[in-house]
Amino acid sequence: xxxxxxxxxxxxxxxxxxxxxxxxxxxxxxxxxxxxxxxxxxxxxxxxxxxxxxxxxxxxxxxxxxxxxxxxxxxxxxxxxxxxxxxxxxxxxxxxxxxxxxxxxxxxxxxxxxxxxxxxxxxxxxxxxxxxxxxxxxxxxxxxxxxxxxxxxxxxxxxxxxxxxxxxxxxxxxxxxxxxxxxxxxxxxxxxxxxxxxxxxxxxxxxxxxxxxxxxxxxxxxxxxxxxxxxxxxxxxxxxxxxxxxxxxxxxxxxxxxxxxxxxxxxxxxxx
Amino acid sequence: xxxxxxxxxxxxxxxxxxxxxxxxxxxxxxxxxxxxxxxxxxxxxxxxxxxxxxxxxxxxxxxxxxxxxxxxxxxxxxxxxxxxxxxxxxxxxxxxxxxxxxxxxxxxxxxxxxxxxxxxxxxxxxxxxxxxxxxxxxxxxxxxxxxxxxxxxxxxxxxxxxxxxxxxxxxxxxxxxxxxxxxxxxxxxxxxxxxxxxxxxxxxxxxxxxxxxxxxxxxxxxxxxxxxxxxxxxxxxxxxxxxxxxxxxxxxxxxxxxxxxxxxxxxxxxxxxxxxxxxxxxxxxxxxxxxxxxxxxxxxxxxxxxxxxxxxxxxxxxxxxxxxxxxxxxxxxxxxxxxxxxxxxxxxxxxxxxxxxxxxxxxxxxxxxxxxxxxxxxxxxxxxxxxxxxxxxxxxxxxxxxxxxxxxxxxxxxxxxxxxxxxxxxxxxxxxxxxxxxxxxxxxxxxxxxxxxxxxxxxxxxxxxxxxxxxxxxxxxxxxxxxxxxxxxxxxxxxxxxxxxxx
Numbered sequence: 001x002x003x004x005x006x007x008x009x010x011x012x013x014x015x016x017x018x019x020x021x022x023x024x025x026x027x028x029x030x031x032x033x034x035x036x037x038x039x040x041x042x043x044x045x046x047x048x049x050x051x052x053x054x055x056x057x058x059x060x061x062x063x064x065x066x067x068x069x070x071x072x073x074x075x076x077x078x079x080x081x082x083x084x085x086x087x088x089x090x091x092x093x094x095x096x097x098x099x100x101x102x103x104x105x106x107x108x109x110x111x112x113x114x115x116x117x118x119x120x121x122x123x124x125x126x127x128x129x130x131x132x133x134x135x136x137x138x139x140x141x142x143x144x145x146x147x148x149x150x151x152x153x154x155x156x157x158x159x160x161x162x163x164x165x166x167x168x169x170x171x172x173x174x175x176x177x178x179x180x181x182x183x184x185x186x187x188x189x190x191x192x193x194x195x196x197x198x199x200x201x202x203x204x205x206x207x208x209x210x211x212x213x214x215x216x217x218x219x220x221x222x223x224x225x226x227x228x229x230x231x232x233x234x235x236x237x238x239x240x241x242x243x244x245x246x247x248x249x250x251x252x253x254x255x256x257x258x259x260x261x262x263x264x265x266x267x268x269x270x271x272x
Numbered sequence: 273x274x275x276x277x278x279x280x281x282x283x284x285x286x287x288x289x290x291x292x293x294x295x296x297x298x299x300x301x302x303x304x305x306x307x308x309x310x311x312x313x314x315x316x317x318x319x320x321x322x323x324x325x326x327x328x329x330x331x332x333x334x335x336x337x338x339x340x341x342x343x344x345x346x347x348x349x350x351x352x353x354x355x356x357x358x359x360x361x362x363x364x365x366x367x368x369x370x371x372x373x374x375x376x377x378x379x380x381x382x383x384x385x386x387x388x389x390x391x392x393x394x395x396x397x398x399x400x401x402x403x404x405x406x407x408x409x410x411x412x413x414x415x416x417x418x419x420x421x422x423x424x425x426x427x428x429x430x431x432x433x434x435x436x437x438x439x440x441x442x443x444x445x446x447x448x449x450x451x452x453x454x455x456x457x458x459x460x461x462x463x464x465x466x467x468x469x470x471x472x473x474x475x476x477x478x479x480x481x482x483x484x485x486x487x488x489x490x491x492x493x494x495x496x497x498x499x500x501x502x503x504x505x506x507x508x509x510x511x512x513x514x515x516x517x518x519x520x521x522x523x524x525x526x527x528x529x530x531x532x533x534x535x536x537x538x539x540x541x542x543x544x545x546x547x548x549x550x551x552x553x554x555x556x557x558x559x560x561x562x563x564x565x566x567x568x569x570x571x572x573x574x575x576x577x578x579x580x581x582x583x584x585x586x587x588x589x590x591x592x593x594x595x596x597x598x599x600x601x602x603x604x605x606x607x608x609x610x611x612x613x614x615x616x617x618x619x620x621x622x623x624x625x626x627x628x629x630x631x632x633x634x635x636x637x638x639x640x641x642x643x644x645x646x647x648x649x650x651x652x653x654x655x656x657x658x659x660x661x662x663x664x665x666x667x668x669x670x671x672x673x674x675x676x677x678x679x680x681x682x683x684x685x686x687x688x689x690x691x692x693x694x695x696x697x698x699x700x701x702x703x704x705x706x707x708x709x710x711x712x713x714x715x716x717x718x719x720x721x722x723x724x725x726x727x728x729x730x731x732x733x734x735x736x737x738x739x740x741x742x743x744x745x746x747x748x749x750x751x752x753x754x755x756x757x758x759x760x761x762x763x764x765x766x767x768x769x770x771x772x773x774x775x
Contacts, residue, residue, distance in 0.1 A: 003603070004537045007596045014544045026551065028558035028573065052472035071472055073564035078572070087558075130429040134456050136771050137431055138479025138561050141524075144429045145550075148543040162427035177774075179386055179403050179453045180432055183424045209472040213457040215387065236472075236563060237479065266555045266586065267579045 015152045016241075019248065022260040023091060023241050027267035030072045030087035031242075034106035037063035039084035047076035047085060052209060053202065056085070067093060068101040068205035071236040089261045093234045094246025098221065101205070101232055108259070111231060111245075113252035121194060122168055123251050125157045128198070129167035129191065133184045134216055135174030138237040139201035143171060146240040158247055164188075169196030169230070175203040175210040176217040188224045196250075197224065200233040200243065208236060276302060277331070277340040282645040285495040285708040288724050291328065291341045299327065299344035300353055306331045306340065307357040312626060312639075314339065314711060314720040316363040317735040318371045320391055323347060325371045330709045330722055334644035339709045349374030352381075359626025362741060382407065385452035385774050404452040405434050412438035412445050420756060424453045431770035435759075442755045447748045454774035462734035466493060466568070466702065470731075474721075475563050478738055478772035483510075483517040483553075484714030485736075486566040488721040491647065492710035493568040496702035496725060504691040506570030507648040512686050513553060513562050513571075515655075515679035518715040520549035522630075522676040523594050525767050529669055530601050532761045533610040541597035548590035555583055570696035577690060584687035591680040598673050611665040615750040615762035618663060627746045629717020629739045630675060631766055634660045634667035641713035655682050668765040704729040716740060716769065738772030 016023070025031075040060045047056045055069035056076045063084055065076070077085040094111045095101050113119060132140050147153045147160055161167050164187045176184060188197075199220050202208035207218035217223055233246045248254040276298065278291050294302070307313055315330040324347035331340040352375045354361035362384060367373040369383050370390045386404045405424065417440050424432035432453040438446040461473050474489040475482040487510055494502065501507060527542025550560040556575055557565035565571050575583070601607055617627070622635035632639050640657045642650045658674035660667035707724045717739030726732035747766045751759055 004600055007537065007541070007600055010596065011541055011593055014541075026554045026558065028556075029554060030558045050468050052467075052469040071563065072559070073472065074558060074572075075468065075564070131425055132429075132431045132454075134454050134771070135431065136476040136479030137769065138476070138482065138563075140429050140431065141480055142560070145543075145547065147429075148547075149540045150544040150547055160429055164425075174454070175456060177454055177456055179455050179774075180424065182403060183432060183453065187425050203476075209469055209476050210456045210461065213461055215455055215457040236476075236559075237561065239560065264551070264555065266582050267576070269578070269582065 014149050015155070016150055018241060018244065019254055022262040024262050024264050025089050025091065026264050029089050029091070029239070030074050032088050032090040032093055032108060033065045033067065033070070033103050034086045034088050035063050035065065035103060036084045036106065037061045037104065039082040041082065044081070046079050046081060050075040050079045053206070053211060064102050064104045066102050066206070067234040068098060068232055069202060069208065069211070070234065071202055071208065090259055091239055091242045091261070092245050092259070093238070093242050094249065095232050096230065098229075098232065101234060108257065110257055111249040114230070114250055118194065119252045122196070123253065126247070126251060127159055127161045127166055127168050128171050129164045129169070129187065130160055130171045130173070131184055131187050133172055133174040133180035133220070134177035134210065135201065135203060139173035139203070142237045142240050143173070143200060143243060146243045151240040151244060153244065153247070156248060156253060164190040165192065167191050167195070169198060171198045171200050172204045172220040173200050175207040175213070176220055176223055178215045178217065181217065181223070185224060188227070196230045197227055198231045198233065199229045200238055202234060202236045205232050205234060277342045279338045279340055280709060281338060282641070282709060282711040283491040283495045283647060285498065285703065285706040288705050288707040291343050291707060294342055294344050296344050296346055296350055299329070299342055300351070302342060303329050303331070303360070304353050304357055307359060310623065312628075313360060313363060314709065314718060315722045315735050315737050316360065317722070317733075318367050318373060319733050320371055321345065325367070325373050327367070328722070330720065332645065332711065334639065337645050339711070341707070341709070346373060349376050351376050352378035354378050358624050359742070362745065380410070383452065385455040387452070387455050387457070404450050407450050409436045410438070410446060410448050414440070416440060417445070433770050437756055437759075439756055442757065444751045444754055444756050444759070447751050449744055449748055451744070451770060451773050454771040456771070456775070458775040459734050459736060462736075463731050465731045465734070471567065477736055477775065478740070478769040479561060480521055481517065481714045481716065481719070481738070481769065481772065483513045483562045483566060484712050484719050487514060488710045488712040488719045490566050490568045491712065492708045492721045492723045493702060495708040495710065496706050496723060497568070497700035498703055499569070499697060499700045501648055502570040502697055503694045504648065505574070505693045506695040508686050508690050509556065509571045509575060509695060510566055511649050512683050513556060513565055514712070515683045516549050516553050517562060518679045519676050519683070520546050520553070521715045522672040523549060525672055525764065526598055526601060526669060528764050528767070529611070529665070529761070530607070532764050533607050535601060535604055535607050538597045538601040541593065545590060545594050545597060548587070552583055552587055555579070567696065569699050570694070572696070574695045575690070580687040580690055584684050587680065587687075588684055594676065602670070602673075608666065610761060611669060614665040614758050615754060615765060616662065616664040617746055617750050621749065622663065622746065625745050625749070626742050628742045630671045631668060631743050631746055632717065633658060634671045635663040636661045639718070641711045641718050645711045649686070653682065653686070655679065665761055665765040702729050702731070714739060716767070716772070717743065736775055738769055740768040740772040743768050744773060
């Protein structure tokens with residue numbers, strides 16, 4: 001017993017400072033893409049040629065990246081001869097609509113909150129049920145991490161629960177394999193209304209690397225009897241802080257657009 | 273076997289036409305003899321060919337560090353080897369499902385993933401006719417015998433699968449696991465490659481093993497291109513990433529095991545400490561799962577020497593914390609009471625089933641591709657194989673801790689002495705009409721990728737065998753005679769991949 005207490009003392013507080021303090025991210029973390037379409041020369045499609053998911057579309061004045069399909073692998077930024085594509089450390093990627101996921105410039109966009117009625121229902125306590133429908137266990141692992149003592153979703157009254165009947169919404173991961181479609185539909189039907197539908201990760205939003213597979217549905221959009229997705233959380237997989245940020249903004253628990261990111265100090269020692 | 277089997281090494285491509293094409297009897301005889309003699313079928317798969325099917329087997333010989341390749345052509349029905357070689361049973365079921373090969377005498381010829389067949393009219397025909405769960409389960413009848421059905425959607429944030437227990441009171445008489453819910457058509461998406469998508473699909477075969485599968489692909493690609501090994505600094509960084517992945521998962525598993533027995537201190541510490549190793553991967557690659565790091569020809573990002581030293585220092589501290597958290601776990605009587613003697617697999621059974629990875633090593637089987645089929649830097653800097661003997665949950669936990677400790681030592685040393693030089697060789701296309709077998713010891717065990725290129729240099733057949741493919745049967749047998757309440761604990765001690773199996 002004394003060992004348990006001493007270890008507890010030695011390990012100290014593990015929960016991150018966010019949202020009151022900065023988010024510590026590694027130098028190479030790839031968040032929201034910042035695009036400069038004026039640098040795009042005509043007839044150059046180098047970036048499109050290296051993209052694994054057709055997420056990037058080049059063109060002078062027309063350069064855009066669909067962050068709902070983007071795996072944030074950085075291949076386009078690496079390949080672009082003009083430096084028109086850059087990935088920032090802005091982890092705030094979640095959006096309310098599919099269109100808002102398309103980045104065209106260097107302008108951060110933040111997820112809008114639910115309407116007042118829904119905020120009243122879910123604002124202080126949100127119970128979510130997760131369904132993996134072809135998810136590769138990376139998104140699942142990050143959603144699990146969002147609940148651990150480091151990111152601690154629980155301190156905001158958000159919790160993942162075991163049964164859809166106890167849930168206020170579903171968080172779907174994976175491209176929705178044909179073999180999981182029925183199970184996903186049944187889980188949705190078992191969730192009492194009002195309910196939220198959240199798509200986490202490139203696969204659930206657009207099919208990700210599995211888009212076009214004959215045994216997958218290309219994400220959860222419009223799949224469940226046309227039910228619209230309430231929140232899209234991009235990434236492959238989304239960072240737990242991206243998940244937290246999206247959920248808190250959805251609930252209207254986080255306002256303002258100040259971005260507070262610090263470095264971990266591994267790659268560059270002089271981060272302070 | 274000499275002359276009738278082509279001996280190759282992991283990651284070294286050879287002319288696809290050089291693989292001996294044997295009569296079916298000879299092929300099956302050699303395969304059965306090799307498996308009975310203790311060698312392992314790392315891959316055994318088919319391709320439709322005119323009116324029949326070409327079967328290819330890759331048999332790993334750990335003592336020699338070689339892989340034997342042989343093939344045959346089968347039309348219609350062949351006798352099943354599963355009764356004498358249980359480790360082949362799932363491979364044979366896969367042949368039935370993918371290629372409509374008849375296998376006579378198979379004890380349980382059920383669907384593997386409920387995927388559309390690859391035979392004409394079946395390939396790409398859209399959603400399969402039946403879905404998993406629509407399946408005649410093995411049933412036990414008798415007084416007070418009852419059935420428990422779990423899944424596909426489980427209580428936690430985990431992947432889907434269906435578990436059907438036949439119980440007598442609390443005791444499990446039989447467990448049948450039906451998978452396939454996660455089937456995404458991985459092999460077919462990889463075929464026709466390489467394309468920019470190939471690596472992303474490989475990294476998503478099992479997302480928690482992104483480095484392992486990306487490395488298996490990259491080494492196969494490099495072998496096919498005939499460009500030789502990647503630069504030494506790239507090889508070192510790849511191994512660091514592979515061991516960080518092992519550390520993150522093993523530490524996470526220790527936490528999850530603690531959670532399943534209700535020992536919360538280790539559960540919460542390890543849950544958070546796991547992040548230190550994921551974050552180290554993010555320092556390397558920008559992604560906590562190391563995505564985008566491994567590419568054919570090397571790695572995409574270098575780590576400057578001074579940054580490597582700082583990372584090493586941080587990981588040293590993280591490992592000390594893990595050791596403290598693990599000590600609490602292994603010393604607690606309330607933990608050992610649950611884990612000792614639970615879910616035991618004997619050494620003989622493990623060998624018979626062809627189990628791999630930490631699960632096999634916990635039964636005393638010394639299987640580790642890093643030792644038996646090493647590539648740089650493991651050939652010059654071996655990682656000692658961690659073993660336990662009791663084959664129970666305690667042994668599987670202990671092997672994870674010991675392995676993690678050795679991985680930590682390896683990573684710290686490697687980061688403090690990275691060889692100089694570039695980290696990426698220019699990419700080269702694969703050669704036409706070649707075949708390569710690539711083995712990598714992922715954190716769950718042996719990952720095997722086999723690629724055969726066509727006359728156009730494209731991937732004509734891409735076979736993936738995730739370690740979970742070998743190990744799910746082990747879990748089904750481990751819970752026999754156990755209390756059903758111990759199932760979550762047994763399951764977590766195996767911690768197998770659903771999507772790695774379902775592809």
